[in-house]
Amino acid sequence: MAKHLTLPDEAVLIAPRDQLNFLDVATLPLPHPMTPFEVWQMMMEKPLPLAKQAFWLRDAISARFGVKKIGGFSTRPTTPPRIGRKLDFFLVEDISPTRMLLTERDRHLDVMTCITTTDSVLAITSSVKVHNTYGRLYMLPVAPAHKLIVSAMLRRLRKTLSAR
Numbered sequence: 001m002a003k004h005l006t007l008p009d010e011a012v013l014i015a016p017r018d019q020l021n022f023l024d025v026a027t028l029p030l031p032h033p034m035t036p037f038e039v040w041q042m043m044m045e046k047p048l049p050l051a052k053q054a055f056w057l058r059d060a061i062s063a064r065f066g067v068k069k070i071g072g073f074s075t076r077p078t079t080p081p082r083i084g085r086k087l088d089f090f091l092v093e094d095i096s097p098t099r100m101l102l103t104e105r106d107r108h109l110d111v112m113t114c115i116t117t118t119d120s121v122l123a124i125t126s127s128v129k130v131h132n133t134y135g136r137l138y139m140l141p142v143a144p145a146h147k148l149i150v151s152a153m154l155r156r157l158r159k160t161l162s163a164r
Contacts, residue, residue, distance in 0.1 A: 008123040010099045014112035015129040021109075021136070022128035022143050028154045030122050031161055036100035036115035037080040039122055040087070042160055043153050044073055054145075065134050067106060108135035122157075124150055 005025045007013075013020065030039075055070065063069060070089035081092045090102035090113065102113045114125040126146060130136050 007125060008116045008118065008121070010116045010118055011114050011123065011125040012094075012099070012101055012112065013114070013125070013127040014103065014110045015127070019129055020127050021130040022126070022139055024126045024147055024150065026124045026147075026150045026154055028122045028158055030117060030120045033120060034117050034122070035080070035097050036117050037095065039115060039117060039157070040100065041076070043157050044076060045160070046156070047073055048149065048152055048156070062138070065108070067108060070104070108132055108138060122154075124154070126150070
């Protein structure tokens with residue numbers, strides 16, 4: 001069961017809160033208004049060290065259980081994606097000047113990353129609903145790793161924003 005976190009007003013979850021197996025909200029004050037897509041572009045400018053290797057390992061292990069490969073973050077789009085299109089391995093379910101909903105769903109689990117930028121605050125809200133034992137086992141290492149990765153991405157973004 002997910003712990004009780006304060007959700008941003010515009011945040012959307014993959015399932016009702018009491019059905020989630022993972023919930024995390026990470027925030028960062030923004031020095032000026034930005035869209036979620038602008039934030040995404042800035043975070044993806046320079047991938048985290050070892051991210052490519054981590055995704056390769058994830059794909060190598062998960063493929064043995066019939067999970068599709070996701071490959072990691074590789075695209076650098078210059079225009080916002082359209083609803084129904086892919087942004088790297090995520091499906092874009094909604095996009096507006098203040099919210100971008102990204103999902104990945106399979107038979108093991110459903111994942112949603114909701115990026116909001118309201119009141120000069122960036123929030124990355126991640127929610128997961130697990131469907132089976134493999135999904136639960138998958139989340140054992142992924143849940144703590146996800147928190148570390150998002151935290152590292154926000155630290156780098158803060159440095160980038162302060163340097164501009």
